[in-house]
Amino acid sequence: MKRTIILVALTLVFCALYSDLFFSEYIEGSSNNKALEIFNPTESDVDLSDYFIKSNYNGNDWTTEVYEFPDGTVLAAGEVWVLAHAEASSTILAQADDVLSFSEAGYVVSFNGNDARALFKQDGANEIMLDVIGVQSQDPGDGWDVAGVSAGTKEHTLVRKPSVLTGTTDWNAAAGYDAGSSQWLVYEQDTFTYLGYHEIEGEDITPPILTNAVAESETSVKLSFSEAVEETSAENLANYSITNLTIDTIELLASNSSVLITTSAQTEEETYTITVNNVQDLAGNVIEANSTIDFTGFVPFQYDQIADIQNNLQDYMGSQVTVAGVVTIGDGLLQSGRTKFYIQDGSGRGIQVYNSSMLPTSYARGDSIEVTGIIDKYNDDVEITSPQVTLLSENASLPEPHIITGDEELPMNGTWAEATGTVVDNWDSEYGFTQITIDIGDNVEIPLMFWDTTGADVSEYVIGDEVIANGVIAFYEGAIQLTCGYEEDIRIDATLPVIKEFSITSDAMEEFGLEHPFYDEEIRVSAEIVDYDGEIVADSLRLLQDEQIVYSESLTHVGDDIYEAVIPAVTDLGLEAGYYTIKIWAQDNDDNVVENLKEIEITTRAPIVTNIDLQNSPEAGDTLDVMVEIEDTDGSVQEAQLVYTLDFYDKVYYSELQQDETNPEKFSGNIPPQKAGVAVHIGVYAIDDSGDETLKFDLATYTYPVKTHTAILKLPARPFKPHEGEKIPINYYSQKGDKIILRIYNAEGKLMFTPRNEIIAAEDGINEYEWDGRDKYNKLLPIGLYICHLEVFNRETGNKKTEKAPIVIGTELK
Known part of the structure; x- marks a missing residue:
């Protein structure tokens, strides 16, 4: 509760006019700068347990939820109570007695100019309205007019006039039709000067006092009084003196409660004392003789440096800073519905500006701005949050990158x-x-x-x-x-030549769809080489093995930036199958050079798997029949096997393939019976009469169907290391239309993360989720045992099935 200045000599008769609490200030500022102030004009302390505030929006009914003052709150005579939005500026929060989130207490401090607020008192079974801002049954559009100001309740600060001694339920009478008839003084948006205290009128017998003195420049100081003062005495140089400074002029400012004193040059941070005599207020009360107040010699404002913030983050976390810089990535580009942009200052460093909602103004690349806000960090991003932004200029040059x-x-x-x-x-x-x-x-x-x-x-x-x-x-x-x-x-980058679309092929690669050529066939190379500001004047192709050049020739330009070459079969070069590197090199007319490498495997003519076909769709417990076609281009296949793994590839299994007697390229075999929900990943191993081998995995996959409503959960039986970037696959079975909830608990049973809570829209089958070891706050969890828990709900019957499996977060021993 804040102190109230009452400029009166209160008599018992006059106090009778002060009936009950009323609204003394209303702030509808930028972003979340919103506050309400309630004033106790009585001569007694008031227990607030019987008082509450109702809210509405856009002409609707009062919300069912109301604001009730904290238990035990007593508002002293002549004091105010300030409610503020939790994300308001630090200036507002410094005066707040209670702060509330966006939706708390019926959105009481989340108004937008067209939302009414009313102060009530509970009297037995009756709710008595004491004061109101706005009209509950009316949607005024942007806001209600106040004191002749259009939409005065939107983007303005309203302060009750000192002459108002009681609240009213007649908003139109309180708002008035001009400045004279209104009970409210209307100030510009984000005016916070009058928050935390309130003045009321009466017989004035109190002399003015000195309240503040601050250097405005190295040759001026603003001196403030507690009330309006009389012009002649206020501007009389003889009534003032300042230690170690000469006074040149004194000017009474428009507020009538402050004077601007011009002085000789001040010394930075030196303490000066102002002595004042004979200054009168408007009622003729004279300031106490030899009243003094100190101020500090003018210190030019210095912005916080972003480089210092970034380098010493621990010193700035949670603190307010003011920086000035140029917008490098503008607002509205990196996240919708929120403010998120970047600025950089002369220190050579940048920082993110963030707000959970959009600011009234969007800032673009090249805007020079001043930002005041609170330093915070999200993941690796340092941010200025709750920003107050001032545009200094537009179209500024971007900093040197x-x-x-x-x-x-x-x-x-x-x-x-x-x-x-x-x-x-x-x-x-x-x-x-x-x-x-x-x-x-x-x-x-x-x-x-x-x-x-x-x-x-x-x-x-x-x-x-x-x-x-x-x-x-x-x-x-x-x-x-x-x-x-x-x-x-x-x-x-137009200054350099570019090698694009670098590809290789061979007859076997094209015929069989292979990824590599055979050792006894030539290799065709094609590349697109572009020079944007000139032409290619030299080029070459080289075949390397173990970093040694084994073949080299020039490329042939065939038109449209396309260059080609043919590499002979490595057997013709006296070489064997193995791993090789193809290197293309080019130089333009500006002597810029570019090269590109492609690693390839050149193999013997091992058997080729040309087709694999699943012959049936077995139920759980039945055999899976498989037909495979294998071609050997320089001999015959001597032996072939199915190679298969289950679910997470933890173990490899083999099953013999039988060669068809009438077609030696066809082989048939089977996979032994498996349980419902098991995924079988099928590959092929083959060896020909030359001893060349082929081993191919994952040529086909079959998942044994689940016919009943159940929960199936599968995880690899091994620890995983999220601290090294590893993720663990979590497989769960569900039927179309099921609702599934996948949760992860720690060993003590505390919920850490809910990866899935959804209705399955796809077909029946296995679903996979990759977990990165982080909790719901995106924090990496420590090493230890965790439990993955699956719930599957049949939405038609309401039946629920559950399954759980352990997960171990570990790390390699060092």
Whole structure:
């Protein structure tokens, strides 16, 4: 509860006018800067247990939930009670007696200008309205007019006039039609000056006092009085003196309660004393003789440096800072429905600005802004939260980017950066982003993240493109990546030639769909080599084994940037089957050089599995029949087997294949009976008459069906190491239409995470979830035993089945 200034000599008769509590201030500011102030004008302390506040929105009924004052709260005579939104600015929260979340107590401090609030008192069975802001049954649009100000209840601060001594249930009378008829004074949005105290009128016998003095510049100081003062005495130089300074002029400011004193030059941080005499208030009361107040010599404002925040985060966590910088990635691009953008200052570091809801103004790349807020951290991102933003200018130049090396550490997060390299992957994920990975040299790969919310189309970039990318540095599980916000944040590096669409093929690869050529056939190589600012003037192809060149020739330009070459069969080169490297090299007319490598395996003519066919669809407990076609291009197959694993590939099993007597390329065999829900992963092993072998896994998979409503849960029987980035697959069976809940508990039975709570829309079968060892707060769990618990609900019958299995989070012994 805050002190109230009562500028009166109260008599018992006058006190009778002060009937009961009423609203003395209402703040509807930017973002969540919202507060209500209740004033006790009586001469007695008031127990607030019988008082409450009702809320409504947009002309609807009062909400069923009301705000009740904390138990035992007593509001002293002449004091105020302040309710504030929990995410309001620190200035508001410093005055708050109670803070509430968005939806708490009937959304009492979550109003938007068109929502009424009323103060009630419980009198037996009766609810008596004491005071009201707005009209409960009316939707005014943006807000109600107050004191002639259109929509004054929206984006304004309202303060009850000192002349108002009691509340009223007639909002229209209280709002008035102009400044004179209104009970309220209307101030600009985010005016917090009057919060925490309230003034009422009466017979004024109290002299003014000095309340504050602050240097506004090195040659001026603002001196404030407790009330309005008379102009002549307030501007009389003879009434003032300041130690060690000369006073040049004194000007009474528009508030009539402050003066601006111009002085000789002050010394930074030196303490000065102002002495005041003979200044009168408007009632003629004279300030106490030789009243004094101190102030500190002017210190120019200094912004907090982002580099200092990032490098000394432990000193800033939870603290308020003010920074100024240029927006590098604008608002609305990285997350919808919330404020999230990046700025960078002259210290060469950047930081994220975050708010759980959208700010009234959206800030774009190139805006120069000032941000005040609280330092926080989410995962590896350092943030300024609950921001108050001021636009300083537009179209500022972006800072010089940091050049990515791959060795950056966490304090670089949020920093504007640049990476140059070769595209090695372009992944349009199903998780709301496209990730382009580039190799910047020495096998250092940097992911470039383009979130779908940016609207950037980067599908044109393909493997082999030389690109330049800009963005802000981010970290995912400790690994560096670059967050990009716009299509122009990636572009072709036109200064370098690019090798694109580098491919190899052979007759056998084309005929049988093989991934590698045979050792006795030639290999055809094709590549697209592009030079954007000139032409290719030299090129070569080399075949290497163990880093030694075993074959070399020039490429043939066949048109449209396509170059081709043919490598003879390695047997013709006197070589054997094995692992080789094909290297393409090119040089442009500016002497820029590019090369690309492709590792290949060249094999003997081992048997080829050309087809595998499951001959039946067995029930649980039945044999699975399999037919396989195997071709050997330089002899005949001597032996073949089915190679299969169950569920998680923990163990390999074999089953003989029988050769068809009429067609030597056909083989048949079977998998022994399995239980319901077991997944069988089937491969083939074969050896020919030359001793060449083929071993292929995962050529087909069959899951034994489950015919009854049940819960089947399967996990690998081994520890996993999430601290090293490993994930564990969790397989669970469900039937179409079932509701499943998958939970993970610790060994003490405490719920840590709920990976799945959903209705299965797909067909019957095995579903898989990969768990990364994190809890519901995205924190890695410690080493130990955990229990995975599955519940399956049949929505038609209501039957529930459960299953559980252990999970061990471990690590390698050191």
